[in-house]
Amino acid sequence: MANVTLRNVRKTYPGGFEAIKGIDVDVGDGQFCVLVGPSGCGKSTLLRMVAGLETVTGGEIDIGGRVVNQIEPADRDIAMVFQNYALYPHMSVYNNMAYGLRNRGMAEAEIKTRVGEAARVLELSAMLERKPRQLSGGQRQRVAMGRAIVRQPKVFLFDEPLSNLDAKLRIAMRVEIRRLQRRLNTTSIYVTHDQLEAMTLADILVVMNGGQVEQVGNPLAIYQKPATTFVASFIGAPPMNLMSTRPDEIKSQLGGSAGEAGILGIRPEDFVITDQTPAGGVALPLTVEAIERVGAETFVYGSRAQEDQRVAATPGELPPGEVIVRLPGTEAPAIGQQIRVAAVRQKLHLFSGDGRKRLEA
Amino acid sequence: MQKQAIFQSKLLPYALVAPQLAIVLIFFYWPALQAVIQSFLLQDAFGLSTSFVWFDNYLELLQDRAYFEAIVRTFFFSFAIAVSSLSFALLLAVMADKPLRGSMLYRTLLIWPYAVAPPVVGVLWIFMLHPSLGVLSRYLRVLGIDWNPLLDGDQAATLIILAAAWKQISYNFLFFLAGLQSIPRSVLEAAAIDGARPMRRFWTVTFPLLSPTIFFLLVVNIVYAFFDTFGIIDTMTRGGPGKSTETLVYKVYSDGLLGGNLGSSAAQSVILMIMVIVLTGIQFRFVERKVTY
8 A cells, every 4th residue: 555656756867867767657556557668768777766777867766655776676566577577587476476575584484375265366277386497478478467466566667568568468467457456456656668558557657658658648649739849649549649739720729829830630531432521520531541451450551642731741650641440340442542631620639830739720 | 401412423432531530549439448458458568468358456455445435535535526626616706797887807817727737736726835936825824724635645635636627617607708698597586476586586596596507517527536637636646645536537547547457557548537427428418408497
């Protein structure tokens, strides 16, 4: 039972590289916080700082009302699940889970109860005597989970725990982790670069980029109102379409402050094929370049006409001039076909020209 | 994946391995064969007549008390050299494994002694610990130790063990350092989070994970102590005083070349050969089994 509070946390390496540039996050008791961002954004470093595996060069980390900056990892009352599981290869599954308890001088009978209980929950009871190398990836992952839960720590830390699993197992384990965390009601911080994992697991989502927090909040709120173009293109798959707009368009069509160039964002799923232009909305003529039919939905990759003055730059992941449209699986325009798509006013996202600020319509 | 090289001519591959084969045959198998033959022969004192005596040389050795003592002595030396050299090398490796400034420099310095030839090692240690020339000997005497390895057999043995172990530290250090660096950092971090203090972490995680390296080095060190200490013994003590530093290898040399008993010397070297085959066999079996914990 503990809150985790980060106050202006910074990390500067001896070479002068600033990995974490002042982060404030407040994770409430029992909440599941997910740190998400592209590789190199500092999310793992931040988690390791909470664990005590990296020194904190500025600010404060507070676990359960106690500043832990100078406290050894062992004394922070945390448990961590590593990306490569970091199981002790020479110990049996039982001993892997019992190790942390033995180090704390717990009675062997109590250890047996706890490990037995964890093994039962994680369906590892039949393999307690095996060595890690005799287990499959998913089983190893569960042992790593078991090692964390037997300790009954104040905080769980997860460092991309599912990235070594295949896609199917990843989904199963994702659900399992969430269920386990709900049941134990233990404050958790989870690092991932997978936005889908982030969306599905998080109570609080922290989107990071370049050592800074881009946005903190409820995952759906972030999805619906991304604060920057980075968040807009990182959260959601396929990414939001971003296109630059002229100042007069912002003023006349979309509201916003005059004389400011802006970036317009529209999610692929917010387009419909129509001949009409909704009031205050946006319509785009497109040439279909490619389609992807995945069954339930069809993704259309279209290019905008050259004379479309909106085309200037696309800060997101899309190549310039390309627009992704998500259609129901039943629709499938032919390649080369001209279509006209539109989005209503409520579905438009507007950002400042540098993409750092969301402009409310 | 295609691993086999394909040669146009059938003779080319043979031609390519021929130089290596020739070296092995001429310098290893031929002398070894000579030793085996010699071990069945007995020469008179002047080398005028030679007679075939079957296993008499071996039987005589087995009844020889001096030979038995040499075996015990060799095992003791090997054990002492291996243990002291391994433990000190491990200590150095653990310290050098820490990411500190200038680590490349001191890691390199720690590896250097391996490049020193055994007789040079002997000379170095003589200069430090010779009873009348030695730099350290003076201080030992100041401390009240009656240091004279030229007269005292135990001190001579200590000296040999020190010198031989010192030379091997670099080699062991290198392997230990590599072994330590191959232990995933996250496993040690997990242990730290699991509440294991550095000493406990070392004995419960690092040490067991190093056990394949330790076993490998143990075999290598024993082989080294058995055979490669000849140069050190020859320059430092010549097996003396008395026979207190005469190991099996040195005895082969002194009985054969100094004592002129070629038959017995050959029999001894055949026995050594068998020992080395056994040790190498153990090592190969072990190295092939990659995971042991």
